[in-house]
Amino acid sequence: MTIMDDTYVPPCANEPEAFLDERLQSPPTRTDMSRAEWERLTQQRADVHRYCAGCPYLVDCLYRAVVEVDVFGYAACTTEADRRQIRRKLGIEIMQPTAGPFASPRTGAGPIDHETVLALRQAHPNDTCIQLAQRLGCSTSTVKRHLRRARQAQSGMSPQESRTPTVEEVLDCFDELESRRIA
Known part of the structure; x- marks a missing residue:
């Protein structure tokens, strides 16, 4: 007897290095790269965008990345700049968690000024x-x-309590992004 596992694993979990490539966040200018490097970067961005767009978790991932957690990397067909733009448009700010009693201490020369x-x-x-x-x-x-x-x-922004946007509001802002049309 064969047991089949129908658990879907998102592409970002299978190939995290592709989605965490910092060049997708802040792409170098075309003149800073050779033609071949530029084409590889353009293809990589199109690939990760296509993988994200086809993921069944896209809506949940987008909502969480915009409203709940300030994630690093390419997530839900957006860059960090895209997510900041959506947050600005919705008038929300993600509060960063404060270090609790179990936060790991920095092992360097002390806190960074x-x-x-x-x-x-x-x-x-x-x-x-x-x-x-x-x-x-x-x-x-x-x-x-x-x-x-x-x-x-x-x-001049200050941390403030704001209402939580709906999934539909986040999706409407996402639909207005130019970067969502990559692939």
């Missing part, structure tokens, strides 16, 4: 968050948190 992260970003504007984190000896999420805080301060 906010001003240090901003100064390093200014000194290396073309570096990715991963490269900045490597320079600082911290995690990518630490760099992203400091950069997000700086953007919020610059835009």
Whole structure:
């Protein structure tokens, strides 16, 4: 007797490295790459977009990535910039969890100073968050948190309680994105 497992595994779980490629988030300019590299990147983006678009979890994944958790990488046919744009349009902000008693401590020279992260970003504007984190000896999420805080301060945004958007509202904003038409 053969037992069949009908459990669907999303493509992002099978090939996470394709969806977490930072070049999909902040694509280099065409002139920074050879023609072959550019074509591979364009094909990779089209492939991950097509895989996401065909996933039965797309709507749930999109809603969670926009409303509940600030995820890294390409998720639900969106980049981080796309999800920020949707959040701005809906007037929502994701509150980052505070470190609880079981948060793992940083094993470096101590906490990273906010001003240090901003100064390093200014000194290396073309570096990715991963490269900045490597320079600082911290995690990518630490760099992203400091950069997000700086953007919020610059835009005058303040953390506030807001209503939770419906799935339909998120999908309507998604439909207005230019980047959803890649594949």
